[in-house]
Amino acid sequence: MTHADSLHGTALTREALDDLDAEVRLRDELQILTNILGALSEVPGLGVEAGLRCHAASPGIWGLSLMSSRTLGDAMSVGMSLAALSFCLCRLSVSADTNDGTGRLVLDPTALPVGIRRFAVERDSTGIQTLQRDLLMNRDAQLRVAYTMARPPEDQVQKYVDVFGVEPEFDAPQNCLIASLESLNAPLPQANQYARSMAEKQAVELLRQRSARAGVAGLLRDLMLASPSPVLSLDEAARQLAVSPRTLRRHLAQEGVSLRMLQEEVREALAEELLLTDGRPVAEIAERLGYSQVSSFTQAFRRWKGVGPQEYRRRAHPR
Structure with a gap:
């Protein structure tokens, strides 16, 4: 594959990947893998x-x-x-x-x-x-x-x-x-408690630096996309970002968003993707998105797209 083909659909360049400080967002990694697996499906x-x-x-x-x-x-x-x-x-x-x-x-x-x-x-x-x-x-x-x-x-x-x-x-x-x-x-041959403590602190700091650069909202979107359900409690989201719930709430307020707004945004994006590409029943998609009832999902989807999920799928894939 050419670099352009493998990176298609992302803002990344081959030169950017030589930068040791470069960060690849989850959605870009998923796009790259989709490109590669689509082109090399026989391998x-x-x-x-x-x-x-x-x-x-x-x-x-x-x-x-x-x-x-x-x-x-x-x-x-x-x-x-x-x-x-x-x-x-x-x-x-x-x-x-x-x-x-x-x-x-x-x-x-x-x-x-x-x-x-x-x-x-x-x-x-x-x-x-x-x-x-x-x-x-x-x-x-x-x-x-x-x-x-x-x-x-x-x-x-x-x-x-x-x-x-x-x-x-x-x-x-x-x-x-x-x-x-x-x-x-089993003991590890390179064990060093001082190095472990320093590395762990630096790892937590790296997560915090990512929050400052990409924005807490962006990191939360990626967490929700990677979770079995996009519904994350404030405490769980804060734990995964290595901050306190109070700090997370303050950062979100500064960025003009809320956990609920992000959750709805991710739910809408995932719902559209799953309906168009997954093929699973609407009830399973509703469960994947954290809805306890299919009717609640259907109402939310009508609010987003103006039509129900079944009709949306039918229009996208007419027979």
Whole structure:
């Protein structure tokens, strides 16, 4: 692909990407991935190839926070708290099963456009495995992986085996990485509490600097777009931006917006995109947007577009 083709639909240039201080907004990254996957649809395993390039040093200060952590579990804790600085596109959550002594890192891609979900799951899972090996400085470190996708052809399965050392579980109920709880106590060879503390403070400061440059409203829009539901409480939004709720409310007031206004703006944009490109039933779209009743979604959509969601979809895709 040419640079122009891969960057089509964004304001980015190839030269801009050579700038180590350049920042790529979530919507631009999604557009670039859509361009690439559309042009290279016949090439399998692109997410795996991308994930193998996600090394600990790649995400800058976020990676340093992880590398200097005391244990693998400690690294996971700080990594989750500062996930907005990571390479992951999927929404991450952690659960533990005390019955079999395992922990699961769940990768949820449902907030992403349908066409890039598989890529995101492949890249994030492979990238986290690559990251774990970097942190432990052990190329043999393994994670079990489960995917909701059906088992692909044998040659593609081998790609996953090469990364994880074992064949993934396919047709699983959720996409997740599985590790023993005991393994989370593994000490990291580059542990340094002073470096960890400094890196974590710098990471929080980086989030605050982004707020100052891009505006809190812009950061909140990206958070809402990346969340399973655009409905975020003030406390949750403040936590993800590493500020207090009072500070967040003050910044939004200074920018002349409110959390409710942003929520409605993102809901409208997502509703339009899902109706035109996703194909899922209106009831599922309403649930994705955080509406408890389809009728509430329909009323809101009529207010935005002047017609109901079914009619809007029908007009956009006439038979």
